[in-house]
Amino acid sequence: MTSQMNEISVHVERTEPEQVLDECCIYRVPSKLRNVNKASYTPQLLSIGPFHYGSPKLKDMESHKQKYYEKFLKHCSKDEAALKRFVNQHLDRILSCYAGTIECRGNIINVILVDACFIIEMFMTDSETENHHILRSPWMRKAVEKDLILFENQIPYFFLEELYDFAISSRDSIVEPEIAVHPEPVQHQFLTLAWVNSYRSKLAGLTTKELKLTRFWATYDAESVIRNIMALEQLIYPKKAYICSYFLLLSQLVNTVEDIDLLIKDGVVENLLGSNKSVEKLINSFCVHIVEEISCYSDIYDQLNEHYKTSLGNRRMATLKQVYFKDLWTGSATILGLVVLVFSIIATIKSLTYHKR
Known part of the structure; x- marks a missing residue:
């Protein structure tokens, strides 16, 4: 990395709207979503890409990234000048993946190159046999993993692949990183639905066909992952927002701590936060400012609403249980x-x- 750090502002001009729409995949999280829980969208240890580069609280990690970069240079087939030329050749396409104006402290080519080499080197390094600066510490590993999944904290994946192919010519002596590539986005595989027996009194005494949800593990790390996936769906997959639909449906079932008690009893929620009240607040906070254009559960909503309308006796019994015998x-x-x-x-x-x- 260069020692001279000049502040530059790069504005990506969109000359081909349709093409850019396909390329643009890294956004700043809208302020309405960010303000619900800023820490969930903001890197706490490590900056990747131009959006958060230069943040004072992330400065300490730059020396670690530099070590990984220097290690990458030792066993790659190209020198540093060739790598920088390679980044420059792809720079327009890389920047087109970022939405809006990019303000970055430092040389943008160096920022992209060091971060990309850092990620590739982490995949190639064996943490058990080598002096791994990051992965040898469980706490550090977890913190890095958490920052690497943040929506704003990304390098375009196509560039990581092309840089690896360009820089690592000898595959025999280097362990190729095992990165699973799915034909569809990973979040599309998150949910499953099935109809089963009796589920919940809040659904007005439904006893024959009931909704069973994929289990939600309420952990301290879950919030950041879920919020970033939901932000990604809101901006890139609004018509296939499966995670958003899941938590919007779940939030409809959760109004009180007693609802969480029942969900835990039925195996829908696994509470690793300790307090059921914390789980109730977490689930309902996920959907603040979330917009649902098309729900993948619309047919289920229709069936439940129809059942609710035609089941006066069951509704009264459910109300009696919830109000007078809770x-x-x-x-x-x-x-x-x-x-x-x-x-x-x-x-x-x-x-x-x-x-x-």
Whole structure:
């Protein structure tokens, strides 16, 4: 990396709207989504790409990236000048993948090159047999993994592939990174649906055909991953927003802590946060400012709404259970109140009968 750090602003001009629409895949998270939980979208340790490069709190990691870059140069088949020329040849296409204006402290070619080499070198390094600066620490590894999945913190994948093919000519002596390439986005494989037996009283006593959801593991690391996938879907896959649809549906089922209790009991939610109240707040916060254009669960919504309309008795029974028998103390108070009411009615009747005589 160059020692002279000049602030530059790169504005990507869109001359072919349709082509750019296909190429553009790395966005800044809209402020409405970001303000719900800024930390979930912001790298805490490591910057990748131009959006967060130069952030003071990420400065310490630059020396680690430089070490990986220098290590990459030692075993690649090209010198540094050739690598920089290669980046420059692809720079227009790389920048077209980023939406909006790019403001980056430093030489943009160096930023892209060092970050790309850092990622490739991490994949190629064996953390068990080599002095791995990052992966040998479980805490550091987890922090790096978390920052690498952030929507804003990316290098275009096509460039990583082409740089690897260009720079690593001898495949015999280098361990090729095992990166699974899926024909469709990974998030499309996240959810499954099935119809099963009895599920939940809130759905108005449905007993024959019920909804079963893929289990949600509520962990401390889940929030950042889910929010970034949902942001990606909102901007790139609005008509195939499977994760957004899943959590919008789940949030419709969760209004109280008692709802979480039932979801945990039925195996829909696995609570690793400790407090069920925390899980309830987390699930309902996911859908703040989320827009659903087309739900992959629309047929299920229709069936449940139709069942709700035609099941007056089940609705009343569900309301009775939720309001008057939601726990032991409420149920006991309800029964005691009914007993007092019955005795009061009997006493009143006896009193009226006595006066008539």
